[in-house]
Amino acid sequence: DAGVTQSPTHLIKTRGQQVTLRCSPISGHKSVSWYQQVLGQGPQFIFQYYEKEERGRGNFPDRFSARQFPNYSSELNVNALLLGDSALYLCASSGAGLAGGHSPTDTQYFGPGTRLTVL
Amino acid sequence: GESVGLHLPTLSVQEGDNSIINCAYSNSASDYFIWYKQESGKGPQFIIDIRSNMDKRQGQRVTVLLNKTVKHLSLQIAATQPGDSAVYFCAEVKGTYKYIFGTGTRLKVLA
Numbered sequence: 001d002a003g004v005t006q007s008p009t010h011l012i013k014t015r016g017q018q019v020t021l022r023c024s025p026i027s028g029h030k031s032v033s034w035y036q037q038v039l040g041q042g043p044q045f046i047f048q049y050y051e052k053e054e055r056g057r058g059n060f061p062d063r064f065s066a067r068q069f070p071n072y073s074s075e076l077n078v079n080a081l082l083l084g085d086s087a088l089y090l091c092a093s094s095g096a097g098l099a100g101g102h103s104p105t106d107t108q109y110f111g112p113g114t115r116l117t118v119l
Numbered sequence: 120g121e122s123v124g125l126h127l128p129t130l131s132v133q134e135g136d137n138s139i140i141n142c143a144y145s146n147s148a149s150d151y152f153i154w155y156k157q158e159s160g161k162g163p164q165f166i167i168d169i170r171s172n173m174d175k176r177q178g179q180r181v182t183v184l185l186n187k188t189v190k191h192l193s194l195q196i197a198a199t200q201p202g203d204s205a206v207y208f209c210a211e212v213k214g215t216y217k218y219i220f221g222t223g224t225r226l227k228v229l230a
Contacts (some may be wrong), residue, residue, distance in 0.1 A: 005174050006163070031216070035218075040222070041222050042210075043208075043218070043220045044220070045218060049216070050216075056216055056217055090163070104168070104216055106216065107153065108165075108218060110155075110162035110163045112161055112162045113162050
C-alpha cells in the first residue's frame, strides 16, 4: 500500500513569490495535517483538515493557507514568501478523526516532505 | 509556553547495547504521547505510542515509559542496530490532532 505522497520533492523560490505544495493521503484516510520543520527542530503544526474542513490551525500567519479536495488530497499555499519560510514541509494523514480525544485511528503518518528553499 | 523537549541532543551507543532516549514535557493536559523516528531525508516514522493512563508499553525491541508525576517520557531500544541511527522525536497530542514535537535527539550507533 502506498503511504503519504508529497510533491514536489524540492522547490526553490525567491522572496515575495507564492508556492503550492501537494499531498495525497494514505488510501482510506480522511484527515490531512501540515507541519513545518525548520532544520534542527521538530515539526511545527500548521493546519489540520478533515472532510474538507479546517479543524485546527497552529501559530502561523495568514500567508499560509490550505484546502482539501473531495478525494482527500490537500494543497498548502504560502504567499509572499520570506527567507524564514525555508523548511521541510510535511504532510501527515490519519483515519477516522473523531472528536473527543486521540485514538489509534487518529495516529498521523507522515510523508517524505517537500524541501522549500527561499532565496 | 507549551513545549516538549529532550534532555540529550545527541546520544552515541555501541551496536548491540540498549539505548534510552528521554523527553520532558511541560503541558500535562495531553492524554497521548507518540515516538517518531526520522531518518535523513525522510519524514517522521511512527514507532510507538502510549496513553496517559499507562506507564509502560512494549513493542518490537522498543519500550516506552511514561512518568506523569515528573512529566517524563522515555524510549528504550533494545540491542541497538545501525539501522536505528536517526533523530527521535517525542510528540505530545493535544485533543485529537494537534501534535507538539520536541527538538529531537540524534542517535548514533557505533560499530
